[in-house]
Amino acid sequence: MYKTMGLITSSYDWRGGNCDREDAQKFRGRGFKQLTFRSNYADYWLYRAWIEQSSFTASWWSDPQYHAKHRALMTKIPARVDNPEVIATVPENCLDSGAWYITCLxxxxxxxxxxxxxxxxxxxxxxxxxxxxxxxxxxxxxxxxxxxxxxxxxxxxxxxxxx
Known part of the structure; x- marks a missing residue:
């Protein structure tokens, strides 16, 4: 299990809007089509109206401090998705997120x-x-x-x- 988690962490940190190793685990692939990365979770949360665009900065991953891997120094605000596990724990979300991903993205x-x-x-x-x-x-x-x-x-x- 540790090796799998390590693989997820090392392969997804600071990619796709993920801001650190914790994000890599938090925003790992879930659901029917494996929704992955904070940016995709944010887009899906917007689609479902679970968050508002005004609550974060679009393209926060373009912040120079994001590229320097300094989350605390970022001026652009990443989307806040507190409960990404609802993709896997609610069957309708599992399928809906997959359909959203495939049709919209x-x-x-x-x-x-x-x-x-x-x-x-x-x-x-x-x-x-x-x-x-x-x-x-x-x-x-x-x-x-x-x-x-x-x-x-x-x-x-x-x-x-x-x-």
Whole structure:
């Protein structure tokens, strides 16, 4: 567990509006599409009207002290999201945040997803097409083919449930 937490902390601190190691853990991926980073949480909280734009400085990560990794010296105010765990603990938020992320922040991904079939592939051509769509979607969201085998497995599992 410690190594996982360390990986999260070291990979997400001072990125995506996260202001330190604590933010890296606090604003880790949660929900159906793994909402990650303080900036994305802030945008989702705005969408849900749980916070107001006037309560923080837009693009606080452009503060020179943010780049110097001096949170206490920042003049731009980061968004305050006190309860990020509601993404994972409330089922509706889990799905809603994923739908929000994909439709508002990644509309091209929606078109790629829509090009897939609802059916479980049966032929080699159908398998190849489905796998290519999953690869395209994964690259678009993560920048690499992270967890591809699981993504293929879970896509087929969901298709089986929906049929």
């Amino acid at each position: 990644r509309p091209k991904v929606v078109r790629a997803i829509d090009s897939d079939s609802f059916n479980i592939p049966k032929t080699a051509a159908e398998l190849a097409k489905e796998e290519q769509i999953i690869k395209d979607v994964t690259r678009s969201i993560n920048g690499a083919l992270i967890g591809l085998d699981k993504r293929i497995k879970f896509t087929r599992m969901i298709k089986g449930l929906l049929l």
